Amino acid sequence: MSTVKFLLPEDRIPTAWYNIQADLKEGAAPARHPGTHQPLGPDDLAPLFPMALIMQEVSRDQQIEIPEEVREAYRQWRPTPLYRARQLEKALDTPAKIYYKYEGVSPTGSHKPNTAVPQVFYNKQEGIKRLTTETGAGQWGSSLAMAGSMFGVEVEVYMVRASYDLKPYRRGMMETFGASVIPSPSDRTDAGKAILADAPDSPGSLGIAISEAVEMAVKDPGAHYALGSVLNHVMVHQSVIGLEALEQMEMTGDYPDVIVGATGGGSNFAGIAFPFIGRKLRGERDVRVVAVEPAACPSITKGSFAYDYGDTAHLTPLLKMHTLGSTFIPPSIHAGGLRYHGMSPLVSHLHNINVIEATNYNQMETFTAGIQFAKAEGIIPAPEANHAVVGAITEALRAKEEGTEKTILFNLCGHGHFDMQSYLDFMAGKLHAYEYPESEIAMALAGLPGVQD
Amino acid sequence: MSTVKFLLPEDRIPTAWYNIQADLKEGAAPARHPGTHQPLGPDDLAPLFPMALIMQEVSRDQQIEIPEEVREAYRQWRPTPLYRARQLEKALDTPAKIYYKYEGVSPTGSHKPNTAVPQVFYNKQEGIKRLTTETGAGQWGSSLAMAGSMFGVEVEVYMVRASYDLKPYRRGMMETFGASVIPSPSDRTDAGKAILADAPDSPGSLGIAISEAVEMAVKDPGAHYALGSVLNHVMVHQSVIGLEALEQMEMTGDYPDVIVGATGGGSNFAGIAFPFIGRKLRGERDVRVVAVEPAACPSITKGSFAYDYGDTAHLTPLLKMHTLGSTFIPPSIHAGGLRYHGMSPLVSHLHNINVIEATNYNQMETFTAGIQFAKAEGIIPAPEANHAVVGAITEALRAKEEGTEKTILFNLCGHGHFDMQSYLDFMAGKLHAYEYPESEIAMALAGLPGVQD
Numbered sequence: 001m002s003t004v005k006f007l008l009p010e011d012r013i014p015t016a017w018y019n020i021q022a023d024l025k026e027g028a029a030p031a032r033h034p035g036t037h038q039p040l041g042p043d044d045l046a047p048l049f050p051m052a053l054i055m056q057e058v059s060r061d062q063q064i065e066i067p068e069e070v071r072e073a074y075r076q077w078r079p080t081p082l083y084r085a086r087q088l089e090k091a092l093d094t095p096a097k098i099y100y101k102y103e104g105v106s107p108t109g110s111h112k113p114n115t116a117v118p119q120v121f122y123n124k125q126e127g128i129k130r131l132t133t134e135t136g137a138g139q140w141g142s143s144l145a146m147a148g149s150m151f152g153v154e155v156e157v158y159m160v161r162a163s164y165d166l167k168p169y170r171r172g173m174m175e176t177f178g179a180s181v182i183p184s185p186s187d188r189t190d191a192g193k194a195i196l197a198d199a200p201d202s203p204g205s206l207g208i209a210i211s212e213a214v215e216m217a218v219k220d221p222g223a224h225y226a227l228g229s230v231l232n233h234v235m236v237h238q239s240v241i242g243l244e245a246l247e248q249m250e251m252t253g254d255y256p257d258v259i260v261g262a263t264g265g266g267s268n269f270a271g272i273a274f275p276f277i278g279r280k281l282r283g284e285r286d287v288r289v290v291a292v293e294p295a296a297c298p299s300i301t302k303g304s305f306a307y308d309y310g311d312t313a314h315l316t317p318l319l320k321m322h323t324l325g326s327t328f329i330p331p332s333i334h335a336g337g338l339r340y341h342g343m344s345p346l347v348s349h350l351h352n353i354n355v356i357e358a359t360n361y362n363q364m365e366t367f368t369a370g371i372q373f374a375k376a377e378g379i380i381p382a383p384e385a386n387h388a389v390v391g392a393i394t395e396a397l398r399a400k401e402e403g404t405e406k407t408i409l410f411n412l413c414g415h416g417h418f419d420m421q422s423y424l425d426f427m428a429g430k431l432h433a434y435e436y437p438e439s440e441i442a443m444a445l446a447g448l449p450g451v452q453d
Numbered sequence: 454m455s456t457v458k459f460l461l462p463e464d465r466i467p468t469a470w471y472n473i474q475a476d477l478k479e480g481a482a483p484a485r486h487p488g489t490h491q492p493l494g495p496d497d498l499a500p501l502f503p504m505a506l507i508m509q510e511v512s513r514d515q516q517i518e519i520p521e522e523v524r525e526a527y528r529q530w531r532p533t534p535l536y537r538a539r540q541l542e543k544a545l546d547t548p549a550k551i552y553y554k555y556e557g558v559s560p561t562g563s564h565k566p567n568t569a570v571p572q573v574f575y576n577k578q579e580g581i582k583r584l585t586t587e588t589g590a591g592q593w594g595s596s597l598a599m600a601g602s603m604f605g606v607e608v609e610v611y612m613v614r615a616s617y618d619l620k621p622y623r624r625g626m627m628e629t630f631g632a633s634v635i636p637s638p639s640d641r642t643d644a645g646k647a648i649l650a651d652a653p654d655s656p657g658s659l660g661i662a663i664s665e666a667v668e669m670a671v672k673d674p675g676a677h678y679a680l681g682s683v684l685n686h687v688m689v690h691q692s693v694i695g696l697e698a699l700e701q702m703e704m705t706g707d708y709p710d711v712i713v714g715a716t717g718g719g720s721n722f723a724g725i726a727f728p729f730i731g732r733k734l735r736g737e738r739d740v741r742v743v744a745v746e747p748a749a750c751p752s753i754t755k756g757s758f759a760y761d762y763g764d765t766a767h768l769t770p771l772l773k774m775h776t777l778g779s780t781f782i783p784p785s786i787h788a789g790g791l792r793y794h795g796m797s798p799l800v801s802h803l804h805n806i807n808v809i810e811a812t813n814y815n816q817m818e819t820f821t822a823g824i825q826f827a828k829a830e831g832i833i834p835a836p837e838a839n840h841a842v843v844g845a846i847t848e849a850l851r852a853k854e855e856g857t858e859k860t861i862l863f864n865l866c867g868h869g870h871f872d873m874q875s876y877l878d879f880m881a882g883k884l885h886a887y888e889y890p891e892s893e894i895a896m897a898l899a900g901l902p903g904v905q906d
Contacts, residue, residue, distance in 0.1 A: 005528050007463060075458050076831055087603070105558050107831040109870060149828045150540070169873035176827050176876050374629050375602045378529055378560040417562060417870040420625035427628055
């Protein structure tokens with residue numbers, strides 16, 4: 001019994017986000033036009049995003065001021081707690097100290113509102129009345145719906161049909177907040193119609209849903225599109241996690257030797273890690289950083305580092321990133337938030353220049369770790385967060401083997417209250433490991449557009 | 454955008470619980486033996502509870518020290534935030550100030566761990582290896598399972614079969630924490646067998662599940678029973694909510710004119726209200742207090758104030774309380790945590806001596822209010838909590854009519870992340886109001902044991 005919580009007072013919510021692009025000698029490669037393959041200018045993105053976000057996308061400023069209205073909304077759940085996982089340490093019998101930042105206290109139970117709130121705010125400021133987006137498991141969609149309801153902006157969510165049918169509760173949450181939720185592929189868009197013509201029973205995918213949401217935003221001058229991960233401005237917003245954690249680690253008297261985060265599109269990982277990586281890049285303090293991805297969707301560890309589309313219909317800009325190919329459909333692991341073929345260009349770049357490491361675990365390993373964590377610490381992690389948990393446990397066991405007193409920090413990006421079916425299935429022996437789907441990935445990679453720097 | 458959160462520092466977690474029995478001229482009537490009908494002595498309860506809890510049950514001390522191990526476990530999620538509902542005030546266009554204490558930040562998403570933790574702690578101290586309990590919707594069962602896993606005490610939960618079959622997610626949570634969950638009625642107990650003999654397909658009820666859990670605890674000398682509401686010691690533990698709220702209201706510069714809480718067994722209501730009622734009883738500061746119950750299960754507003762059993766098989770002590778009769782089976786409203794025929798003897802007593810008021814709302818009214826709250830404040834309340842929300846909104850609208858600047862405080866006892874099906878059903882027009890089931894209640898009341906003071 002000695003969970004220890006480190007809480008910041010409310011006036012310590014950061015006043016500025018941290019932008020890692022300021023500390024990179026060479027920035028990430030620019031986004032390119034899906035048709036011309038030329039580097040994008042701000043105007044190319046204007047049909048999709050407000051100018052404030054486009055400017056953040058390319059900014060090299062280290063500090064980006066957080067608008068007062070956004071800080072006020074953040075106060076609903078921020079600062080989030082940092083915990084020392086003493087019970088887990090005891091269960092592992094490790095000399096390592098394990099800390100975790102917990103983002104599950106937000107109203108939707110994950111880190112997603114950190115960027116949903118500013119995205120809605122900047123759009124509202126530019127007079128936008130309606131936002132379109134996609135969602136898989138629904139963490140992002142429900143967060144954008146919540147932010148939309150707070151600021152009075154309409155939200156339209158294209159939800160992967162398989163999730164729409166099988167996981168109605170996140171949909172219920174979005175609808176409770178007043179959002180419209182449309183199963184994707186739908187007959188509202190050309191992209192959706194094309195898919196349905198070929199496969200009337202298509203279960204959909206994140207790539208298809210993105211195509212639909214983008215298409216709808218482009219067609220309506222009063223609407224914009226919002227993306228919950230991958231893009232630079234999302235990484236900027238999520239830096240509040242790590243900025244708070246920096247201060248909280250100071251309260252503990254420790255400093256992380258290693259930081260672990262789960263990676264799907266990269267945003268919760270960037271959130272916890274980038275402010276610490278900034279200190280590393282500036283030569284102030286070294287730290288190992290490990291990105292953990294699912295073995296079923298291993299974009300960093302098994303993908304190519306190349307220009308690729310973000311969606312299936314190839315409507316989005318080309319991004320230079322670790323990718324498994326935009327046609328790759330990951331096995332249906334329960335960590336729906338990590339089932340994306342691409343990776344944040346900034347996270348990809350950091351891996352490419354050897355600033356961060358990456359590893360992957362299969363689904364069985366992640367749930368085993370998640371249950372061990374829940375029993376020790378009392379919090380049931382989201383399946384996505386279990387990837388960070390297994391990574392942290394691995395580091396702690398290694399410290400035990402080596403007899404070193406390592407300090408480990410990880411991001412527990414959300415709770416699993418919407419994901420209990422996956423725990424039931426795991427305990428009933430119904431889950432699959434879903435190791436690296438080698439041939440499907442090879443096939444998808446063969447279809448990369450082949451755009452050079 | 455002006456949600457305002459009032460947070461206490463961690464060292465302000467109370468060091469002692471508040472016991473309202475100290476401030477009552479005449480205490481609540483004593484519990485009586487189910488067979489002899491004589492007032493119970495401590496030894497009569499020893500097969501069910503550890504002596505520390507039995508002593509709390511009858512204590513007249515105003516302060517009951519919180520063991521350091523319990524405070525340490527509380528630190529996982531306490532102190533919980535107090536919010537000013539500025540967006541809701543704006544939506545209602547009311548001059549009233551609305552504050553709410555939010556217990557949904559606990560690891561299981563409700564106020565139940567406040568008493569689950571000390572109950573497990575005191576049992577463990579007395580060498581108990583196993584606890585039995587019942588659960589309806591599962592908020593209590595999952596909280597006891599979590600506390601059991603934290604302290605290494607085995608937990609066995611008898612879960613009402615209808616919930617076991619229809620709501621597997623709370624069961625998944627209990628099993629993730631390592632608890633055994635048995636659908637009730639079961640063939641493990643005489644009480645369960647008797648029911649199954651008559652009705653093999655019985656959907657069960659809270660009253661039946663209590664009978665089974667009590668029977669199993671009595672049969673095993675290494676086991677005890679735990680109850681999540683109704684009893685005095687539970688009200689004592691939940692006082693942490695109101696003690697924190699007293700300090701937080703001081704931070705706001707306001708003091709509640711009226712406090713609103715949802716009542717099922719009475720514990721979340723007692724938690725927020727008793728410390729304020731104590732001040733009222735001691736003549737320090739007046740306050741109106743309103744208990745809100747479901748129209749489908751209106752024990753205070755429509756029941757008798759009489760001695761009754763807590764369970765169906767009549768194994769529990771007789772309690773003097775507001776009751777709808779121990780054979781009454783409430784309509785299946787979604788606020789499963791409020792579907793209990795009886796009411797805390799202390800809450801009942803306070804109503805009987807006119808210290809508190811009570812009112813009821815039907816299910817449609819509570820969900821309408823809950824959705825209005827969610828859209829304004831970003832948090833989706835549990836169906837139980839919606840009863841407090843509708844009560845608070847009613848007070849705020851009355852203040853608007855009267856043009857008075859009233860301060861309202863209510864307890865948002867849990868989030869609705871496990872209850873999205875009920876929101877989906879409500880939005881799809883599938884819910885029923887379930888007004889006062891008059892004839893069923895009359896029949897159940899006719900079967901009261903008729904024990905006099």
